[in-house]
Amino acid sequence: MMKQKSKPNILVVNDDGITAPGIKNLIDVMKELGNVVVVAPDGPQSGMGHAITIGKPLRFDRVDLYEGVEMYKCSGTPVDCVKLAVNKIFKGKKPDLCVSGINHGLNNSINVIYSGTMSAAVEGAIEGIPSIGFSLDDFSEGADFSHCKKFIKSISEEVLKHGLPQATLLNVNFPKGAELKGIKICRQANAKWAEEFDERKDPYQRPYYWLTGVFQNNDKGEDTDVWALENGFVSVVPVQFDLTAHHAIPILNSWTFDVKKD
Template sequence: MKKEKPNILVVNDDGIDAPGIRALIGVMKTLGKVVVVAPDGPQSGMGHAITIAKPLRLDKVNIYPDVEMYKTSGTPADCVKLAVNQVFKGRKPDLCVSGINHGLNHSINVIYSGTMSAAVEGAIESIPSIGYSYDDFTYDADFSQCLPWVKKTAELVLEHGLPIGTLLNVNFPKVTTIKGIKICRQANAKYAEEFDERQDPHNRNYYWLTGKFQANDNGEDTDVWALDHHFASVVPVQFDLTAHHAITILNSWKFN
């Protein structure tokens, strides 16, 4: 008896026309039946925002051959919610993949990332989920070095599944040759942020967020270290934000 191909949901935050999602669709088509639900425009930095104060649009589009595709006016997290409820009609896809994002989502960036939030939403829906990001912000980024590793990680997740409440954050360095994959922890690193203050033609102040990336972590088991040393980083991520190590401490306080 022939085994049915897995159903694979593809989402992103750079928009349905982004080259990164085109590259991801190409790989996923070799692994299963692909359904795409993606924002109708860029949604970078949206985090896990959802749309509750205005109606959502969901329109079928024909961009790539043999792929069922929809664009939505919503956020990356909205994309997954709409996919599960309106496209799959409550059935769960076998895999949810998000990306490939133009730019890294390592260390603290995972909190702000629309790419990763789409994958998190997939995991919340009990779908094995992966977020993919590449260290190249340019529109015409060459994803060819990433694609074999994208395929391998997706194949392994389809084969083995993931622990409940867990998803994968996969980042690729921009190098000639990726050495391999390192299973990592999230680095203690963030942006030292500044705001560039300017004035508009009406003499009103406005601000652009800027800053420099600072790594406060010398560990050789982190995503930052792996990427700096030409490895793809794979960090298992959970959406349970409970600081379990702090429960004992808080129980020692005199609340009552």
């Protein structure tokens, strides 16, 4: 199917850390498609969003976890991993594809904004690399990714063949186990987390807080990623990093700003 004369170069990254089962499964699929380079955090970096490391230095070392795969671990965030890969490994010669994941846990709907997995893919897209984030609705260390693999291969092949529309990337989420009905192209559902903080006392009687929360879907649309996943489909949402709310510009232009003279 692919018309490249030589095999594509593929950057693999994640946020669960270089030893997570999810990235091993993603590497296995990507080895069938091209030359794989892995740059991943040296420990879990979930919920890091688009954080970068600017106040302290980064460590970045070659490791050999899986035979025949060029791998590096990094002390920084998922976004740092992409920046280091582009600058230090590929040295300006961009990879043909950047894939992130497979995340242990969904990154559908508003989760896209908190997710280190998706932010790594966003950074790939900012760098001009066709980029895809993959996530599975299963947090467990023993998660079964086998039903995802043929879809990951097919979606990646399509992206390698067509490229992606300028300044976009893909957010791909998988339901847990079972029979999948196919792929649905979706929009991000309008949902949010209702936070709770679990307050506890440390041994010195000082309070501390754990962030917990409940996912609230406020969107009844059948064209959303939440709907697709609840109905047994693989959800594919095209994502952009131009955050401008273009529709709001005329509204703001109608306001009269009363700026007092000095």
